[in-house]
Amino acid sequence: MNIPTTIERQHRCEMLQSIEESSAKQVDQHEMSTNPHVVIIGCGFAGLAAACTLAGKPVAVTIVDRTNHHLFQPLLYQVATAGLAAPAIAAPIRHILREARNITTLLAEVTSIDLARRKVCLDQDNVLEYDHLIVAAGACHSYFGHEEWASFAPGLKTLDDALEIRRRILLAFERAERETSPEARRAWLSFVVVGAGSTGVELAGTLAEIARETLRREFRHIDPMVARIILLEGSHRVLQSYPEDLSEKACKQLERLHVEIRTDSRVTGVDSDGISLGGERLPARTVVWAAGVRASPVGYYLGAEHDGDGRIRVQLDLSLSGHPEVFVVGDLANVESGGRPVPGVAPAAKQMGQHAARNLLRQMVGKPTRPFLYRDYGSLATIGRNAAVASLGRLRLWGKPAWLLWLCAHVYFLIGFRNRLVVMLDWAWAYWTSRRHARVVLGIGGK
């Protein structure tokens, strides 16, 4: 079976039958297309940017994702910490791309890629033939070879991850309220965040705010204020990708929220009762993993050269060596720009997606491709209310100014006008009341 040919041909006939009901001209135009077929795998920042660049161009595009939504990952920690509802940061892919009549969206899982025959195999025995391929499958958690830790220390990459972490955090306080033994209660009120990159810092800061502000006065047998939030980092400082002085500022802001920061701490074991650091034992019923990522397994289907994290080493124009028709972008790509590795952040992914799509269009008209140049607009990480750090070239901000900048940037870049509005309202409400509205635990049965 072959979707772009078999299905489309079949649909062509049937859809023309229902000519009265639908906009036949557009169906016609799309279905009869003899333009080159571009397959995009993944609709994160990179894949979506590629798709948007190809919208309306003389190509037939099929974008494949295993979820039905594009996720605004930088705010995922807000869903995990009950500040935002899941739909506030996710928009249906086919809705975003609805006006691009040359783009077809498929919810499917890629099971293999045949570079020689130019075929992408999907679940349910579907096959997509392509003329050009853009692989933007992203990254997942890495437990440094200890995959058995995954069930005790969930990572934060998808909405399902976020809801699972939310569930664990909220249930920990509930369980503590029912515990009689002080020791057991302390373990339920101890939260460990592993990894002090932006996600780890954001999670730890927000967790501290939940314990100290949101849940205050709501329990009768415990005092949520006594909860311990421990932030573990393997290197010698938090936010290692930031300038040193901002790491210190971040540290101070975290300490003001009573987050315990432990640098140079390497995790040697994780189980349901806590975490081991060499000889030391930290009892904690809730552990969140924000330590490492590795490239999506889809990368391995390419059979190409990859680095230790599974990221594909691509040419300077983002194409695969020996396969100019295949581009690899986003967190899956290991590429240098200006002699420095491009970081695995959303702006870089967007730029790569756009660049690959443009190179593809250049190839189609016989022009040479261009090397990718990463434009670094700076980094932002939030810690809590009025607490953040920002590094924008030589400009460095912290505290309230950084926080306001972070707020504006994140709301601005959210997909869809409505989501922006809702997120803004949610935050205004949270700011004035210290409440978090999405404190709903799912998946514990119901009446």
Add this chain to the structure above:
Amino acid sequence: MNIPTTIERQHRCEMLQSIEESSAKQVDQHEMSTNPHVVIIGCGFAGLAAACTLAGKPVAVTIVDRTNHHLFQPLLYQVATAGLAAPAIAAPIRHILREARNITTLLAEVTSIDLARRKVCLDQDNVLEYDHLIVAAGACHSYFGHEEWASFAPGLKTLDDALEIRRRILLAFERAERETSPEARRAWLSFVVVGAGSTGVELAGTLAEIARETLRREFRHIDPMVARIILLEGSHRVLQSYPEDLSEKACKQLERLHVEIRTDSRVTGVDSDGISLGGERLPARTVVWAAGVRASPVGYYLGAEHDGDGRIRVQLDLSLSGHPEVFVVGDLANVESGGRPVPGVAPAAKQMGQHAARNLLRQMVGKPTRPFLYRDYGSLATIGRNAAVASLGRLRLWGKPAWLLWLCAHVYFLIGFRNRLVVMLDWAWAYWTSRRHARVVLGIGGK
């Protein structure tokens, strides 16, 4: 172990130690309480109304629920049909009751009730001793003895149910887009709603709007407009609890949305491919159950006389025969008011909860209890945009006026100012754009 005694005594000492950190006076007041202990099982409309009535009164209240949230069930179909996010209609129980210092909230599951010893057993071997008990455990789906249908035709009672139904509805369109066989595609585009009470009518109407408005122009291989929405009803008319002329109005409004209504249709089989009606077979990959309810199994723990649906037959004052200290309220209670059975609707549950709590307070001061009188303010059911029916005593409304009334009533009764605002905005947005913002499929894995 015994929560109100053992835990509280232990906490008393420990909490007084952390006297600087928390509001000691209030802890003191609560923990030292020698007031009678009231246990409320369930925090739906009935349980919450009882708790609110007892707030600040000379009783120590423990409210137990197996979820952490009070759910505004009348809008659950909106979560199921991607119009609202889950947190928009759910508020954390302990947040609602945070100012009532005499009320303790526990997330726990009741495993048995010992009426003779006045004990409620919870999971994790916790036991609650009570002086008074209010059982408000509600209802769950009934498949009329065919529990094996449950996995093929989920019902709509909890947030988890709603998200499962949302998942099935949205994935059905996604699967149809990928199908090559016209027959298989038709089965994915056929949706059956079993039961044409308010929930069934609301689901069918909204499903029709999704197919005809929301998803228009978003697919390339299918036309969502051709989706069949079939509403099955065992009796001879839809909305049987409404006056006959309003049933007809509802029918007409549903037919305008191209919902196929089949009354006098009794389901004889449900499987993953469709539904059987006697000899007839309806191929449909998505079936939603809105046909019957039965009382929560918690009712059986009382060992009291119950009706065919498992509802407990209570005295006119809502107490259990032979146990004046036990009240049964809400969907779990079978009671008459003015010679007519009280219906299983939210306003009746609220009134019962309040009434039982008031009777309990009367008992405490030696006054006789009063019989429950149900005040029927009318019924409202919505069908779609500008389409609803309302029966308010002699006043009957339909179309836009009924819809506006329904809108105001439901937003007004939503718990919490913020939720009201968010729901209002969501609806305003949906009204003007025909979009549904919560189109997020969870639980299909991620990157």
